[in-house]
Amino acid sequence: MLSSIAKKLFGSVNERRLKSYHPKVAAINALESEISKLTDDQLRARTAEFKAQIADGSKKIDDLLIPAFATVREAAKRVLGQRHFDVQLIGGMVLHDGGISEMRTGEGKTLVATLAVYLNALSGKGVHVVTVNDYLAKRDAEWMGRVYRFLGLTVGIIVHGLDDEERKAAYECDITYGTNNEYGFDYLRDNMKYELAQMVQRGHNFAIVDEVDSILVDEARTPLIISGPLEDRSDLYLKIDQFIPRLTPADYDLDEKQRSVALNEQGNETVEVMLREAGLLTEGDLYDSQNITLVHHVNQALRAHALFQRDKDYIVRNDEVVIIDEFTGRMMPGRRYSEGLHQALEAKEKVQIQPENQTLASITFQNYFRLYNKLGGMTGTAATEADEFQEIYNLEVVEIPTNRPVSRIDEDDEVYRTVEEKYAGIIKEIHEASRRGQPILVGTTSIEKSELLAELLKKSGLKQIDLEDPKRFEPIFNAARNNQPNQHFAVLNARFHEQEAVIVSQAGAPGAITIATNMAGRGTDIQLGGNLDIRLAQEVPDNLEGEARKKAELAIRDEVAAFKAKALEAGGLYVIGTERHESRRIDNQLRGRSGRQGDPGRSKFYLSLQDDLMRIFGSDRMDGMLTKLGLKEGEAIIHPWINKAIEKAQAKVEARNFDVRKNILKYDNVMNDQRKVVFEQRREFMAEESVREIIDEMRLGVVDDLVNRNIPENAYAEQWNIPELKEGIAHFLNLDLPVEEWAKEEGIADEEIRERVLKLADEAYGKRIELNSAEVMTYIEKQVLLQTLDHLWREHLVTLDHLRQVIGWRGYAQRDPLNEYKSEAFELFNVLVRRLREQVTGQMMRIEVVFQEPDAPQLPEMTAEHIDPATGENEMGLLGLSPPLGGASLAQRVAPSERDPNNPATWGRVGRNEPCPCGSGKKYKHCHGKLA
Known part of the structure; x- marks a missing residue:
């Protein structure tokens, strides 16, 4: 009661947040006339001026928000012919403040990102823009990159197939576009390198995540894993x-x-x-x-x-x-x-x-993205997951108003008794809408269900479009030109992103029928009448010039305008949902494809009592009730109460899924704390010129452990375990010392024995350094330290994984499994530290150097894995990335003597910096390994 009164008096939290941005929007608008008079060179010079002000400390990034946003808006007008709306300026401010801009489909999120990206790139620390697939990363980097390059900033792209040098160059740019998987795997691979110079990422300053709900909620249900053979x-x-x-x-x-x-x-x-x-x-x-x-x-x-x-x-x-x-x-x-x-x-x-395959490194998206100093995100649907974003990522969701009022009609759901009746109703509705010339987007929850619906549509007389056919749109366009019902439909399933983006772009043509899974074509607007730019690129030949080109382009422009008028007259895009998803957010994503920029539109969901969600909340009782009410076969029940009941069921499922993700994260946080310590320690080892002091400290630690374990404090000489002490000294220090004789000396104490053992161990190691040369030993010490740490960390990951599987049984003893897991994991980590000391000391006290051509330390064979939570398939496998990351081959290394210079098939895996096996004298990367 009180909260509703307060909301009426003061506005909602969201409204108050939006209101706080209005003065800045007015200030940016006030600069527009002044900045529009600048020449291109003068506009570009503002970037250098801003950078200098940040570098000399006279201005902070926040101080430059108004002039920087005004500069980007003017650059976008000149380069793209697009001017940021006031609501887009607000969206950019939310991103800069480290929040989530919830903006409806078609409101120009891609353009909004340029504001916050440009402003934060001025610091020179790098900005990462995260997309859901490689196609969108390339498209957005090229499209929005024109604005950044115009203003004097550099833009890089991270996609699969790049080697480390190319990745490093992309990360060195002011702005880097890439996918969540690529960023995460690069982070893991960096922390497996043996030299700082080999690492490709340069820190985690600021990231903007596009489709933030998909990446930080849906994709985050499964971790990124790099594995190798055990x-x-x-x-x-x-x-x-x-x-x-x-x-x-x-x-x-x-x-x-x-x-x-x-x-x-x-x-x-x-x-x-x-x-x-x-x-x-x-x-x-x-x-x-x-x-x-x-x-x-x-x-x-x-x-x-x-x-x-x-x-x-x-x-x-x-x-x-x-x-x-x-x-x-x-x-x-x-x-x-x-x-x-x-x-x-x-x-x-x-x-x-x-x-078996062994986990070499893994991280959840939650813990990867929390590495960034500042994080922002954009999507059309985030409000229903606002609590999760706030609790896990400390991200506040701000709903940005649309530039024009939404005029889409969202109809009540139609509920049928059986799946067969539901599909019959959907097919009937598709035919009726297509006859009106209304474009239709049908959303399904899985690839299997989209294929089932496709088969039913074929039986009803429609034909499926061949997506490989360059003239695939012609049947749809011809039907629209002749005012006839369209007889063709397209099926998309979110596997071939670039091709599907093209299909989705024309899904707004009059009468077009497009069946898509939830994720298919995300990131691409459905424009009524079809996408003009894509049609111009595909239908106007490159060799056409002059008047002939202008004539061809004008004909397409006129046709797209005519198609748009027909689609508008028919009621705009009609979105049909074939069932409700567990999450309201996914349903809203589908609905949001219709009604962009004030266009008319319509949406309706078709349900049956046999759908998964309906079964969850008691379809048996409802089925009996509908039978008593006299619901006949083929009839549907439609009522707002049913919508509310379904929404409540969805909210319960969402809450349960959030609890599951939160519980998984609690366990992963334990590993994450240890991961941070190990990765930080590795970097420190790599950064040191020499790790000799660390090796000496480890040797001291081993001696302390041996003496403390076998000569307890305040114990009598008779209680000393001298045989085990002697055995430990031989095993870990490679020394045969007369410990038995020392123990017989009158009045000798543990401290005296400790000092003697340490003195002799230090002397023995000093002789080994003299024998092998200090320079060589400095190199070897670092390599042994890093490789031993890596080996033990991988074993530790396997052990923690096994611990996680059995720790739940502790609950039967009335003990909290999470606390038990933390305690056991801490103990295991201490064991790792002790074993690191012992193994490194043992190896270094035995090391003998044989001089030969040195091989750079090789990373183990690795495969990338990120399981798609919806399908259970390895996304990296679908992309052809299951072989090792970075575009490398799974081929084994072959000895140089076994390689035939004339037959590359015999070369196996060749290092990028190795001499090319063909005998040219060039490095492999500059010869046969040169990228096309």
């Missing part, structure tokens, strides 16, 4: 597999319905005894943190034996375990169970065990 663990799988048949059903709890199995207390004791007898469990209990990986392998072996049946869940064929799809009963060669389960099945069936 060392062969066949023996471990085979050893553990031998224990499982010795267990009895009394040793584990099996739930076939939930397909779960777990050792009980008796089973744990039995397995512990068997592991100790086999020498696999050497210290602590089975569930101690250092044995987490062992627990994981035992659990997977138990699952393989208790839950998976040969010839039902899988078959053995040609010495391979092949999965059988539980729904279709078909074999799925090439697919493998993850987390070591497939290897456990291979051990069970005594076939060759294929190596």
Whole structure:
């Protein structure tokens, strides 16, 4: 009650925020007449002037907002022929303030970004513009890049297939366009390099995320992962597999319905005894943190034996375990169970065990984008996820008013009893709208459903357009020219972004029918009558010049104008939703494609009681109620109350999904804190000229650990563990010291022994430096330190992953799994630090240098993975990027002596800076490795 009164008196929070920007908009407008009189050179000179003011500290970036925005507006007028509206200026200010500009489709978000991008690029620290696919990155960098270059700024693009030199050059630019995946993978790869000069990114100053809801909410459900082959663990799988048949059903709890199995207390004791007898469990209990990986392998072996049946869940064929799809009963060669389960099945069936893939590095989008000092975003739909943006990214959503009032009509949903009736209603509506000459966009929730609808449309007499045909639009245009119903439709599914953007651009032609999944064509406006620029580019031959060219262009302009008039008369774009999505935001994205810039439009959703969302909130009772009300086959029920009920159901699902994402993030934050420490430590190691002091400190730490462990403080000499101390000194320090004799000396204490061990260890290392030369040892120390840290970090990631899978069981003991995970992860991290000291010291105390042609440290073979949350497919695989990142090949390295200079097929993987194997004397990157 009080809040509604306050809102009427003072306006909503959003209204008050918008109001605060009005004085700045007025100030920018006041400068317009003055700036419009400047010559191009004078306008460009303002950039250098702004940069100088920031560099000398006389002005801050915020102080330059008004003159900088006015400069960009004038540049856009001259270069693009587009002038920023007042609401677009407000959108730019929201981005600059580190917020999310929610702007309707067609309001010019791409142009809005130029304001905040230009202003923040003046600092020289770089601005990243993040898009959802490579096509949009290239398009926007070229399109808006004309404005930036006109004003004297540099623009780079990050797309797949670039090598490190090209990436570094792009990141060095004032403004860099790229996709969320590319930025994230570059960050991970940078933190696997061995020299600072090899790193491509130069920091995380400011990023603007286009389609921010898609990237920071939808895509953020799955992490970015770089993986590589794991060392062969066949023996471990085979050893553990031998224990499982010795267990009895009394040793584990099996739930076939939930397909779960777990050792009980008796089973744990039995397995512990068997592991100790086999020498696999050497210290602590089975569930101690250092044995987490062992627990994981035992659990997977138990699952393989208790839950998976040969010839039902899988078959053995040609010495391979092949999965059988539980729904279709078909074999799925090439697919493998993850987390070591497939290897456990291979051990069970005594076939060759294929190596696992190991996570080399991973990060969630939430934690990557929180690296930026400042973050902004734009989208047409963010308000429903405002709480998530605020809580996770500290981003406030500001709804920007449209330049012209929205005149789209959003009709109530039509609810049918069955899916068949619903589709019949949709097809009938498509035919009627097409006869009126109204362009139609049909939104589906998946590729499968779009293909199902396509088949039904074909049966109803329509023909599907071949997207590869250069004349694909002609049947639609001919129908519009002759005032006849269109008989053709296009199907888009968000896989071929560049091609689909062209299709979507013409989806506003009179009578056009376009079926699209939720993401297809995002980032491209549907203009009524069709997109003039794309038609001019495609239909006017390049060799046409002079009057002939003007005549051809005029004919297309006139036709597009005539088509627009027809589409407007028919009611504008008609958006049909084939079902409600779990999230209101996705539905709003679809609706928002219609009614751009004040155009008329219409939207309607068709539902059935068999749809996923309807099933969730009790379709059985509703079905019975509709039957009693006398709803006949083919009839639909339409009422605003149903819309409200569905929206409430969607809000509940959204809240549940947010809780899931938040919970995942809580666990990932634990790893992220450790990731930051490790990556920061790596950078410090790489930045140091020499890491000898660090090596010396590690050696001191190892000596302290050995003495403290075997000669406890205030312990009697009889309690000292001298044999183990001697063994530890030999193992970690490569020294044979008379520790037994020292221990017999009268009055000797632990401190004296510590000092003797350390003195002799330092002397031994000093001799090794003299023997191998200080310069060589300086290089080796850094490489050993970095490579050992990388190896241990990768093992640590695997262990944390295994810990995460089993930590939930602690809940049964009334202990918070998250707190338990934090505690165990901290303990494991301490183990990592201790092992780093020990392994580096052990290697350096044994190092012997053999002089030969040095090989630069090579990154391991890597594959990129980002699972599409909607389809479960690897996005990088769909792009042809599953092989190693950066455009590299999966080919193995081949010894130079085995390469045939005349046959590149024998060269294997060649380093970019290696001499070209052809014998030209040039570097490979300047010869056969030169990019086209």
